[in-house]
Amino acid sequence: MAFLSYSLYAEAQLNIVTRNSGLKEYTVQNAQPYDSLTNVEERSFAALPGQTLYMHGARNDSRGYYDTFFTGNFLAGSGRQVYKDDGLGNTPAEAVVGKYYEVLKVWTESDYLTVGCCLLLREKESGEEIYYNPYLYPLSMTCLGFYEKLKRYIGQTFLSLAKRVETEDGQIITPPEGTEYRCVDVGLKMNSDGAFLLMEGADEVRVEACSIGGDEVYEFVSAARITSLTERYSKKYGKQVAFRKVDTGMTREMVIAAWGEPYRKTEIKRQDGTLETWRFSDNRYVELLDGKVLNVRVY
Missing domain, CATH: 3.30.1450.10 (Beta-lactamase Inhibitory Protein; Chain:B, domain 1)
Known part of the structure; x- marks a missing residue:
């Protein structure tokens, strides 16, 4: 009897939390301001309505795009019918690559079990609307606003962080730490990781670098950032912080x-x-x- 009473009391104290889909909808009217410092990623999803995306395609997409493009909003329970299904659940690459898309709406979903995002896109030329899941192939699209904002780096001086970089002719090299480069252009290749910065060294060899948001570049640190961090953290520590040490x-x-x-x-x-x-x-x-x-x- 004592055990039964305790069990009933314990059950009465259970705090049952109901599942909350956390589905949010963003349109041009309520979109967050887009600062163009991030591409198509979680930090910018709510700011993308009204922006234009270019589908340059992911690496090795010869088999198409699985679980990525749909004819309905897959987050809102309207089914997961694949856009131009090839019979294997994939959207053929030629159906979506090389096209410009306007972002009409964005839905984000978050609860204690799952996260998700759905973009409603309108293809510029045909006017056809499709739904896009950005998670499986996050580097397959580039926002034109992000691409244009990358041009702010042109003319800036950078120092190498001794990371592997690819040259214009496809070779992989690792410039010694501190090697000086200058950003000379911004580029975008088909079936790649998207937009990149073109850096030129004193030997006139050009290499590709990747912006990772804000004023940070993955393979390099700008001379301006070194100066700023030195002023903030002293000469002893500022340069170490800049070189990610x-x-x-x-x-x-x-x-x-x-x-x-x-x-x-x-x-x-x-x-x-x-x-x-x-x-x-x-x-x-x-x-x-x-x-x-x-x-x-x-x-």
């Missing part, structure tokens, strides 16, 4: 500026202060004692 003595803010936000944080109270452990991707760990970097481990 973390060292002892740095503050929390410097670590985030160099490596971004950690995906996990833990904290331990000790006699000599509070010890935090920050975990980053690629097996990188930072220990901070009272807000200052005590130890850096990269495996």
Whole structure:
């Protein structure tokens, strides 16, 4: 009897949370401002209505696009009929690649189990409307506003971060850290990862680089950013942060500026202060004692 009573009491205390689809609709009337600093991605979905996208296609799309283009809004329960289905659930590449699309509406969905996005597109030439899932092939489309905004980099000086880059003739090279380049143009290739910056070194060899939002370039750091971070964090730490390095003595803010936000944080109270452990991707760990970097481990 005692056990039964406890069970009934425990059941009465259950907090049942109802599932919430979290479906939101954005049109030109309520779209968020588009700053053109990000392409077709989660940070910009709600700002895309009214923008024009160019479908240059993903790498190796000879088999078409699976679970990507539909004839109805797949988030709103109107079915998942594939656009121009080839019989295998794919949309043939030739049906969508090389075309311009106007974004009419965007739906985003988020709850504690799933996330999703659906873009209603109108093909510029034919006027045909299709629904697009941007998650499986996120680099297959480029927003024209994003492409035009990339031209702000032209003429700027950059220093290499010693990452692999591709030359104009398709070779892969790794310029030594600190090698100077200048942005000379912006390009876009079919069946590629989209728009890129064209950098030229002192040897007149041109390489491709990728903008990752804001004023950051994945393979390079701009001279202007080095100057700005040096003024903010001192000569000792500013250049290290610019080159995405973390060292002892740095503050929390410097670590985030160099490596971004950690995906996990833990904290331990000790006699000599509070010890935090920050975990980053690629097996990188930072220990901070009272807000200052005590130890850096990269495996």
